[in-house]
Amino acid sequence: DTGVSQDPxxxxxxxxxxxxxxxxxxxxHNRLYWYRQTLGQGxxxxxxxxxxxxxxxxxxxxxxxxxxxxxxxFSTLEIQRTEQGDSAMYLCASSRLGETQYFGPGTRLxxx
Amino acid sequence: QQQVKQxxxxxxxxxxxxxxxxxxxxxxxFDYFPWYQQFPGKGxxxxxxxxxxxxxxxxxxxxxxxxxxxxxxxxHIMDSQPGDSATYFCAALSAATSYDKVIFGPGTSLSVIP
Numbered sequence: 001d002t003g004v005s006q007d008p009x010x011x012x013x014x015x016x017x018x019x020x021x022x023x024x025x026x027x028x029h030n031r032l033y034w035y036r037q038t039l040g041q042g043x044x045x046x047x048x049x050x051x052x053x054x055x056x057x058x059x060x061x062x063x064x065x066x067x068x069x070x071x072x073x074f075s076t077l078e079i080q081r082t083e084q085g086d087s088a089m090y091l092c093a094s095s096r097l098g099e100t101q102y103f104g105p106g107t108r109l110x111x112x
Numbered sequence: 113q114q115q116v117k118q119x120x121x122x123x124x125x126x127x128x129x130x131x132x133x134x135x136x137x138x139x140x141x142f143d144y145f146p147w148y149q150q151f152p153g154k155g156x157x158x159x160x161x162x163x164x165x166x167x168x169x170x171x172x173x174x175x176x177x178x179x180x181x182x183x184x185x186x187x188h189i190m191d192s193q194p195g196d197s198a199t200y201f202c203a204a205l206s207a208a209t210s211y212d213k214v215i216f217g218p219g220t221s222l223s224v225i226p
Contacts, residue, residue, distance in 0.1 A: 042203075042216030042219050043201075045215075091155050091156070100146070100161070103148075
């Protein structure tokens with residue numbers, strides 16, 4: 001399967017704990033995006049990378065969130081000191097510059 | 113403030129019927145309008161997309177109609193099937209920002225009943 005993959009698919013954590021999600025984009029896609037989707041809503045943009053450079057961060061991305069794409073391939077999204085409001089589906093997408101974004105299956109986070 | 117509005121929120125259609133979902137946008141910089149289909153537990157998948165230089169695009173049972181002057185577009189699903197039951201999102205992107213983010217509508221939950 002050569003699509004976007006995300007790991008883990010599900011994560012349950014206690015409030016205050018740190019969590020890290022991984023995204024592996026489609027190979028040769030130089031752009032990688034993170035979105036957050038809450039129940040009954042459309043995905044909302046969080047941040048994106050072109051190669052290893054993080055080019056934009058949404059205001060939704062508080063200081064507790066950090067994303068990296070160290071070698072321009074896979075990316076990680078870390079949430080520190082999780083809060084119940086962080087419970088959502090975290091989606092990763094990838095694309096070539098100016099082309100269609102392809103989404104992964106998402107990581108569903110539940111903060112208790 | 114929602115940049116892309118979508119209606120209805122939910123839709124029930126009988127098998128074989130036509131499903132129609134409507135969207136509207138405000139930002140005239142948007143110039144690429146995809147529709148995504150999402151099944152429970154899955155990420156959104158691109159279904160069909162249109163640019164504002166055409167008024168209609170058809171792929172199989174799926175048709176997008178686009179009204180540039182009204183800043184509205186719609187998805188028509190002909191001969192709807194139970195397998196079409198999913199959440200549909202209209203979306204918009206802009207070349208002015210190198211298509212760097214997809215702006216999604218709030219979604220329409222479609223149920224096709226046998």
